[in-house]
Amino acid sequence: MMMTIMVISPSLPFTAIRSPLGEIVVFYVGPEPRLTPEQAVAFADQLRELATETPRAAMDDALAGMCPVG
Numbered sequence: 725m726m727m728t729i730m731v732i733s734p735s736l737p738f739t740a741i742r743s744p745l746g747e748i749v750v751f752y753v754g755p756e757p758r759l760t761p762e763q764a765v766a767f768a769d770q771l772r773e774l775a776t777e778t779p780r781a782a783m784d785d786a787l788a789g790m791c792p793v794g
Contacts, residue, residue, distance in 0.1 A: 737757055737763075740770070
């Protein structure tokens with residue numbers, strides 16, 4: 725199963741992915757859950773980019789990795 729994974733700068737304490745069903749899931753991955761103003765803008769831009777992806781395209785990508793039944 726394939727998922728869209730957004731690569732966030734290692735300096736950001738969060739990462740986000742789009743699930744096969746189209747939801748955006750954010751994970752806390754850093755030592756400190758605080759963002760500087762610059763990090764907040766960078767993360768917001770990356771989330772906006774992920775949010776504007778077509779959820780159906782993410783679903784199609786996930787399904788493409790599955791074997792057909794029958």
